Amino acid sequence: MRLRATSFALPDHVVDSKTVAEWSGLQEQFIVEKVGIRSRAFLEKERPIDLAKAACARLASESGLDFGRIKLLVFVTQNPDFKIPHSSAILQAELGLGNDVAAFDMNLGCSGFVYALSVTKALMAAEGIPDAMIVTCDPYSRIMDRADRDTIALFGDAAAATWLSADAGAEIGRADLGTDGGGAEHLIVRAGGAARPFSALYQSAAADEPKRDYRLAMNGRGIFNFMMTRVPASIDRALQKNGLKLADIDLFAFHQGSRFLLEQVRDKLKLPPEKVIINLERCGNTVSSTIPILLAEQMKLGGLGGKKVLISGFGVGLSWATNILSF
Amino acid sequence: MEKQKALELISQALRATLKDPTVQAKPGSDLFRDGVLDSLDGMVFFLELSGLTSKQFPEKDLVELGFFNVDKLVDFISAD
Secondary structure, three states: OEEEEEEEOOOOOOEEHHHHHHOOOOHHHHHHHHHHHOOOEEEOOOHHHHHHHHHHHHHHHHHHHHHOOOOEEEEEEEOOOOOOOOOHHHHHOOOOOOOOEEEEEEEOOHHHHHHHHHHHHHHHHOOOOOOOOOEOOOHHHHHHOOOOOOOOOOOOOOOEEEEEOOOOOOEEEEOOOEEEEHHHHHHOOOOOOOOOOOOOOOOHHHOOOOOHOEEEEEOHHHHHHHHHHHHHHHHHHHHHHOOOOOHOEEHHHHEOHHHHHHHHHHHHHHOOOEEOOOOOOOOEEEEEEEEEEEHHHHHHHHHEEEEEEEEEEOOOEEEEEEEEEEE | OOHHHHHHHHHHHEEEEEEEEOEEEEOOEEEOOOOOHHHHHHHHHHHHHHHOOOOOOOOOOOOOOOOOEEEEHHHHHHHH
């Protein structure tokens, strides 16, 4: 199974870092130069599904994909339009896909795209499905507090749509997948799940929950320590599984957490800067969409032919996933 | 560990974080308040310092807990 094409869409509403600095009390220079983000786009009144549909439409127009070929639809998000039903079902209907489409959501964050590649590839092989689509859309603007200095400068909204096909595209290698749930508290929305619902139907005291627990909370140092220890090890394992060495990799498409984090990982692994793509200046950390956005941009530039690209996603969970694409 | 040794290890972690071989930790200073480290550099600094000292630092906000204060850091590192 192969990764054939990928496209993405951003919301129209652009928020620059000067505005984020005013909201949060952070310095604009810090956001631009160290976090690495000049602007990001946030959803306004449109639904996340609308953004996902825009990414799918762009995929169809840019790659020539006929949606009638798609028999498997995987939607990666932790911020679906509804608690019930799953976003993939809404998207299946709104794209006009047939009723013979298998569709489900994957509840993963920044590792989600790389995980989804493995799951989709395996299901395609097991069930003889020739064409599938992975959609990522996880709008953190809907769960962030504007005044929260730990999160507001980092994230932006985006959606990406990726076409997997049995007969053409980049070969998807063997993945290294992992989890450390002991670090779950490092990136969390504490309320709103079934353990602590937003509005309890039969427990009125739930209305008294502190507002901050409805919002995204992040322990940046916990995430940083996780990333600096787990990601290099995951890269080693993925290389071994695929019979490759670090020097065999032409490009590294890491999850775009922040410029600072990417430069730290790059330096730890002693990677040449020209091999590590950083593109979050105009869209920020778009969670599970960062890697397909990177791939889409590089594919559009036409520079991936014959290259091996290592992709690695890491974050919420804590969870990580690394794989290698051979174009 | 002796306090002088703890201070030298703090300086070592600072030099590794800031990639500046001349930087020194000064007793009585606050690395965050005095603008030596920002919140992102602070994450690297404490990872480096943890590696040098085998000390585990609290997972909470270390600015709030006062861990950027060099005197407090020296006490924490030199304590058995």
